[in-house]
Amino acid sequence: MSLRDFWYIAAESRLLKGRPLASVILGESVALFRDLEGRVGVLEDRCAHRNAPLSAGRVSNHCIECPYHGWRYDVLGSCTHIPSLGEGVKLPRHTVRSYPAQEQDGYVWVYMERANPRPPHSGSLMSENGAGRRSACGHGFIPTSRPA
Numbered sequence: 001m002s003l004r005d006f007w008y009i010a011a012e013s014r015l016l017k018g019r020p021l022a023s024v025i026l027g028e029s030v031a032l033f034r035d036l037e038g039r040v041g042v043l044e045d046r047c048a049h050r051n052a053p054l055s056a057g058r059v060s061n062h063c064i065e066c067p068y069h070g071w072r073y074d075v076l077g078s079c080t081h082i083p084s085l086g087e088g089v090k091l092p093r094h095t096v097r098s099y100p101a102q103e104q105d106g107y108v109w110v111y112m113e114r115a116n117p118r119p120p121h122s123g124s125l126m127s128e129n130g131a132g133r134r135s136a137c138g139h140g141f142i143p144t145s146r147p148a
């Protein structure tokens, strides 16, 4: 079992509104965003065009928009818009890596492998008094093993 075979907390859900967020998990920079339907996307934080950080962009039309030339990516990492191509031009296929993500207990969990992961946690992280459990480190990453 590798370190990639775990779920990690990337952010508190309440912080993911409006603007994208940046995070680093296992040394990989990721950009998190929530589309207009509430879905969470976690993509590598590097535009397929010229490597600008997507986390510095904005959310636009269900996508994260690169701050440099405006390429847009959906929650699965597929490029959906290239402004310089104009209307009616077929998009070439460009993608950035996307990671499985899930919200649970007020956190956005990210799985660093591409395989179909099991849910991040079989039970709630919240204690009976609702106080919750915090990670020991300052960034809130809590590795949790896959349920048996």
Ligand code: FES
Pocket: 047, 048, 049, 050, 051, 052, 066, 067, 068, 069, 070, 071
């Ligand atoms: S670097 Fe992202 S659109 Fe050009």
